[in-house]
Amino acid sequence: MSLATFRIAAESIKATAHPPGAPVLNWNSFFSLRTSRRRYSLASSIVSSIAVTGVAFVFLSTQPEMADEVTKLIPMDPVISMGILTFAATFLGWLIGPIFGNTVWKLFHRSRLPEFTVKEKAFFERIRNHRVNPMGASTNNPVPDYYGEKIGSVQGYRRWLRDQRAFNRKREGSYPSGI
Secondary structure (H helix, E strand, O other): EEEEEEEHHHHHHHHHHHOOOOOOOOHHHHHHHHHHHHHHHHHHHHHHHHHHHHHHHHHHHOOHHHHHHHHHHHOOOOOHHHHHHHHHHHHHHHHHHHHHHHHHHHHOOOOHHHHHHHHHHHHHHHHHHOOOOHHOOOOOOOOOOOOOOOOOOOHHHHHHEEEEEEEEHHHHHHOOOOO
């Protein structure tokens, strides 16, 4: 998609999505919403992993016949088997946490969600178009933030672009020797 086509599409989205005079989501607001969504996901992962671990611990400690079933599945010492099962429950809680966090975040930010979705698609399109080819990666030249996960502001995006260009220059060997 060319830049002119992208601008025309963005203008048509602005015209159809917003009545005149309504505030449009700018990039800085988009990045702050993106950061808040990530925090909701992290907080819900922590809470759900603690909750699922607590439920698993209570269930395993109150059901003595569970120890026999677990040791049949995991043929080790019952304490180690229960520890593995408790760790698995914690991991499951960590994995299901973002589902709840993103749902709560969407409920709180319902009014800005359509704008956010459009801006997020445009952002990921930019990331996809400007990221480097990871084929030139090595231990001395690792790929810089391939998915753009660490970008938290417009300045961060510009820094990400500079890092992508620097990676390409290093990969192509256009740095003078000695640097």
